[in-house]
Amino acid sequence: MLFNKFLTGVLCASLISISVFGQTDEGDLFESAKEFMSYGDFKNAEIYFKKLLEKAPDNPEYNLELGLLYCLASDKKTDAIPYLEKCDQLSKNEDEFPERYYYLGICYQIRGDFDKAINYFTLFKGYTKKNKEGLAMQQEVNRRIESCNHAKIFVPSPINAQIKNAGDQINSPELDYSPVMQPNQSNIYFTSRRQGNYGTASYDDVHQRVLNTEDIYFAPITIKGDSIVYDRAKKVSSKINTTDHDAVIGFSKDNQKLFIYRENDVWYSQIAGRDWGDPKRLNQKFNTKKGQETSLAMSAAQDMIFIVSSKKGGYGGKDIYVSELQDDGSWSPLVNLGPNVNTSYDEESPFLSTDGKTLYFSSMGHSSMGGYDIFQSAYEKGEWQAPKNMGYPLNSSSDDIFYTTNEDGSLGFLSSDREGGIGYMDIYEIHMQGNEIPVTEIRGIVLAGKDLTPVGARITVKNTNNNKVVGYYVSNEDTASSDYGKYLLVLNPGEEYELTIEAEGYTTYNQTIFVPAQFEYHQMYQEIHMGEKESAIYNALFDIDTQYDNAYAYIEKQLAVDEEYADVLKKDNMYSAYINTLIKIDKILSNPDEVINQPNGTSEKKAESKSETGVGVDEFFSPDEILAVMQDSLSNKPIVMPNIEFDYNRATLREDSKLELNKLYTFMKNSANVQVEIIGHTDNNGDEDFNMRLSQKRAEEIKAYLVSKGIQGTRILTMGYGEYKPIAPNTLPDGSDNPKGRKKNNRIEMKFLFGKE
Structure with missing residues (x-):
């Protein structure tokens, strides 16, 4: 919209100023500068206009033209203000160079000085013709004034x-x-x-x-x-x-x-x-x-x-x-x-x-x-x-x-x-912030035959509640691609779906899945195994009941013995808090406590609260580990578990990793309302598909260990992302290997899901 040639056509003819040059070289400079402007060569035009201002700094037209140049060069719009204002000051009357008002309005609008912008736009409207082009220009100026009024509402109330x-x-x-x-x-x-x-x-x-x-x-x-x-x-x-x-x-x-x-x-x-x-x-x-x-x-x-x-x-x-x-x-x-x-x-x-x-x-x-x-x-x-x-x-x-x-x-x-x-x-x-969309994304791969090799397939998804087909999906059919056989489904939560999987030469397979209601975006991985006589889906969805209203942080303070205290938390419910893993705390009781405190390291000792209504048992862990875990848990972000590691390209749990998982087992045993999502990641060494399977197997290995100790499998969700979500570069800027980055990317993360007790 910044067209000086257009403005010439909509302004009253008697108001257009024509400069008379006293020196030929000045006139040549001006003509050259205008020619560069007409070709959009702002760099050279700027050089020539600045030379003109060195010769005649108080020439209003030179100031106007350099101001227009900066207005047209969208990365320097507000640089135009001092030149346009000087043109305003030097002009013999308001009728000389009226286009300055329009461009000053634009510059002040961009700078965020909306009242000044409205003032200049209003001044400019008085100089437009009453012809078709002039009326269109008035409409454009009215729109800019309206935009400034909108900005006066939005800018003082920024979004998160x-x-x-x-x-x-x-x-x-x-x-x-x-x-x-x-x-x-x-x-x-x-x-x-x-x-x-x-x-x-x-x-x-x-x-x-x-x-x-x-x-x-x-x-x-x-x-x-x-x-x-x-x-x-x-x-x-x-x-x-x-x-x-x-x-x-x-x-x-x-x-x-x-x-x-x-x-x-x-x-x-x-x-x-x-x-x-x-x-x-x-x-x-x-x-x-x-x-x-x-x-x-x-x-x-x-x-x-x-x-x-x-x-x-x-x-x-x-x-x-x-x-x-x-x-x-x-x-x-x-x-x-x-x-x-x-x-x-x-x-x-x-x-x-x-x-x-x-x-x-x-x-x-x-x-x-x-x-x-x-x-x-x-x-x-x-x-x-x-x-x-x-x-x-x-x-x-x-x-x-x-x-x-x-x-x-x-x-x-x-x-x-x-x-x-x-x-x-x-x-x-x-x-x-706080803008997550609650949908479930299911990434998977279709494998077929005894050797379970990737295959192209058509997947039809029907909502069983209204019997409506909600999507037709095709797994990657390019045999040369590393994504061969892979697919992606995106489904809304709280609904039941029927999946029909068809692959040439194999039995058509139907599977009904339920995507649970949830409050956040969620991702899963599954494999479809196609056979000549039968087919199956592995890693089907779990029923997730995620709640956030019962997740609390608390500050524990030792209280003097032989004194009574009112309830600190005013909701009669279960309270949970993270220390190394998670401990469950009963509603705070008014009876005196016998406290055994072990400030450093993990302690086998416990603090016991006795009353007529029940017994509460607390375990104490190292205070150095409280804040990071608690903050991540309350913000619902996955927690990287640095002490759970696997050997290169292996999915077998190491003994030192089992020691760390024993803490998770203790927590889950004592907190029946909490589910955990175990998320596996790898670096980008090797084949993408292999890395995806490896990360999934590592997550499932952890789940199997917890199940073997007595935790219900339905409380544990597993997910493998392979190499798709690195948290550090796998290579350095010069292209060489980055072992430290790869070590960070080969990781296990956990996310805790709070449900009703």
Whole structure:
């Protein structure tokens, strides 16, 4: 919208100033500077305008032009303010260079001084023509004033989210945008217009500068708690990137398809071994002949596709449409999501939550704070509801677009040209607090025959409550891929499902599973063994009853003998606390206690509370181990168990590990209301499939040991992630091996689940 040429057409003609140069060299400099501006060569234009200001620092037009340059260079917008203000001060009257008001409004809006921005926008409105272009400009200025008023509401009440620039391993001095994370969280893919792309640079009307063509890049990532370590980004193969524009849109949830934008349409590439296959254009139901299709989102069950199109018949600009998979395998015609979602402005970059209940998208309409903002719409009563602005600091007064998240919604990415970036548009990571989506993700592999080799299979999932098919899944059919035979199911909790597994040459297998109600995102692993006569599923789901309202921390204080005390905790219930493992404490009694305290190390001694109503027994452990475990447990994060180790490529428990597990056994024996999830991880040495099985077997070995000592198997959940969730780099930045990192990644984690006693 920062078009000085456009403003010339909408401002009253008598108000446009024409400079008269006293010196030829000054005139030549000015003409050269303007020519560089017209080509979008801001670097050289800046040099020439600064030379002009050295010659004539009090020339209002030179100050105006340099201010406009910084406004157009999106990474330096607020640098324009002193030059535009000087132009304002030096102008002979308010009617000279009225465009300064518009650009000052933009700069103050971006800087967050919304009242000043509104004032300048209001001043500017008085100088627009009453023709068609002038009325359109007035509408644009009114929208900016409205955006400033929205920002005055959102900025003082920030949401609970952390926004961080992804850094120079990902971002360049140019435009970087449309970030999408692979479903296994191993890589981030994005689009860039940086130097070194395959195509030829050309002038871009939207950004008013010379830009490179779009190419797709990727970078391996390592997630460490609330931080992400990025490897340096690289271009994807020439199968995907061409000399034309190629932009990444997203992945299917099973990681089998990569969606891209090319030639005004949506294309897809199927996984082929460790690379992507040749892209193919989606069929004409999704791509129109005269419209432009720019973005796509697919549901986790792969039964709905949301697509952005500029086709005729919409509400204005680009709208979001949806198509649903029919029972016969065909796709329904595109249906506009309607006025609740679409506006007379552009809507872009849809993204559907894993549970299918929330649609995220960007819009220049609705309650935008400025430019594109990110919104969310809930699916209720058979339709998408009026969207809500996701708030500050997720949104800013600049363009914020291409929002995506991981499966549970806790980690996301967006693109923004907000102030303080590395380039014209940067990629940012988002850490959302308390935003986990309660869905269950089931990763598995289909194995067949006596040798249990991977095989391609079709999996149909039906909800038994309403007899509706909720998804058709296909395990990876590429025999050259390390993912051959693998599949991913994403199911909503609290429902029963019937799975039908079909593989050529083997008996069709049906299995009913129940996904328990839960309050958080959950992942599981299972194997399907297909046989000629019979088939079976291994590691079926356990019934989980997770509760959080009875998890408490407490501070124990020795009380003087022969005195009575009121209840410290005012809820008549069981109280639990972590010390080394977990001890169960009865409701605090008023009778005097006989205390035996052992402050250092684990003690076999116990403290006993006697009263008419019962006996409570406490065990004491080393206080050095209390806080870390208690904090992790209360935040429901997995706890790394450093003293449980396995030999290289083995799943047999070592004797020293059994000693550590005996503490867990004691805790579980005394706490019948608590379940434990045991999670195995490996480094990336060897085959991915082998590592997945190894991590699962290690978790199951621990479970078997606890069961052998008398703990019920239904209280123990096992999960193996293989090499997919490292907490440290497996290699150093120079590419050499990192033994310390591998040791950290070969680990066992535990998560405790609190249920009702």
